[in-house]
Amino acid sequence: MPKILVVDDEEHIRLLYSEELKEAGYEVITADSGYKLLERIDEEKPDLVILDIKMVDYNGLDLLQDIRNQYYDLPVILSTAYDTFKEDMKSIAADFYVVKSFDLTELKKKIAMALETRLP
Amino acid sequence: MAFYEENPQQVSKADIVVAIPSFNEAQTIGFAVEQAGAGLVEFFGNLESVLINCDNHSNDGTKDAFMKAASQVPKIYLSTPEDQRGKGNNLRNLFEKVRELEAKTVVVIEADVKNLAPYWIRNLGQPIVKGAGYVCPLYVRHKYEGTLTSSVVYPLTRCLYGRRVRQPDAGDFGFKGELVNQFLDSPVWTESIEHFGVDIWMTTIALNARMPIYQSFMGSPKIHRVKDPYAQLGVLFRQVVSAMFDLMAVYSDFWRMVKWSKPTALFGMDAQEVATPVPVEINMNKLHERFLKGFDDYFELWEKVFDQTHVNKLQEIRSLGLQHFSFPGQTWARILFEAFKAYSPMEMQQRSNLLDSLLPLYLGKVLSFVKKTERMSLQQAEEYVENECMVFEENKPYLVKIME
16 A cells, blocks of 8 residues: 655645545555654655645745655655745656645546656 | 877876867857866866867867866867767767766766856756766756757657656756766667767666756756757757657667656756746747648658548648647647657668658647747746646557557
């Protein structure tokens, strides 16, 4: 069962994602900030990270750079309430960019694509 | 071995090489040497460095301009024989020299860039020093600059080899020294690769070598000395596409296994100021005329090469007229896939004719892109290109199927 790490400082988003993604067959773990995120990734070894951009103490785009530098091929989906962050060049280091919604159809589609991406 | 070499400081080892390929660049190479040398001193001062001019036996004094340019960094001049032209041949000499010097980091920059600055050397070299295998620059580009890259090279490379490298043929690179072994041992070396095809050839080999690839944000456009972008379009198109098709044939085991695509890591995101690109004017009437002319010259060939559905689609596109002109991404992707299938077993002359027949279709695709994006911002146009790439990826099973 693929393990997904959800990083978001809003509790209701973590709950929503956890419930729906567990129902969809994924194992879900959560983090409420970017604090020691790389250590967490190292310990938990998730198959995919869903990363909020605008968190109280952390910028998800900077965290994305750190993840990409250390875990070159770890799939990361940026999940944000604002589609304007897509204009930030840093966002192209993400596998996908999804605008938050209570309907997780798009997010689930991108998760499936990110997990089935295959490079020899 | 290069046909000719001058190594006045007897350099026999180097950690980092900055190479400047050239042919008759006496007017501009001095500036490139000064900027590159300053970049090496400022950002790689603790490493043994060398500047290499890999030249095409220029007859305008390029060698003297290179050797006389002010720089603290030692220099080596290499040249092909007088009758051997092409950037690819220059780079082949470079690869051999890099192997001999046992250099760990190599940066290649073009000789005629007017706005080259020392930090460009940092941006292309630093990721390699930190562990990347290959670095492509990300220049700030106007939406109508580099249309061959946006319409063919980027979507095709991305869907084939699974990595999102936006400007894989920009002409400047950084790479790990050990990669020269892969370049020198490559089973593909054609006349196209000796010339314009060499940039995408290098990136494709790096992709297939499974090395970590970085894109380095340069924060500015790349401003060359003034040249007419359409003057060599036919040759450029033919050489780049044939290089890609030749590589596709060799790397089919790799690309058949690739599904979807992944991003690269980024470097240079600390750019304080981002320059605005110079607008590129496009003559839509001319593009449309050349697209239509393609039906007079090549329709018979297209009927032989493309699936009937796509031939019908081309006729439909032709009937739209300029006002409603649109060339769907799926048709374009499948036409390129079918062209590759037809290209593989062809003789040289037939291949050349097939590639020429794709040019008017490419110009039609550019026209469609211009019409779709004329009211879009650069960012919106970029999203449009990304969506077109997804269309290529979604249609890749068709390529795999027709090649079975």
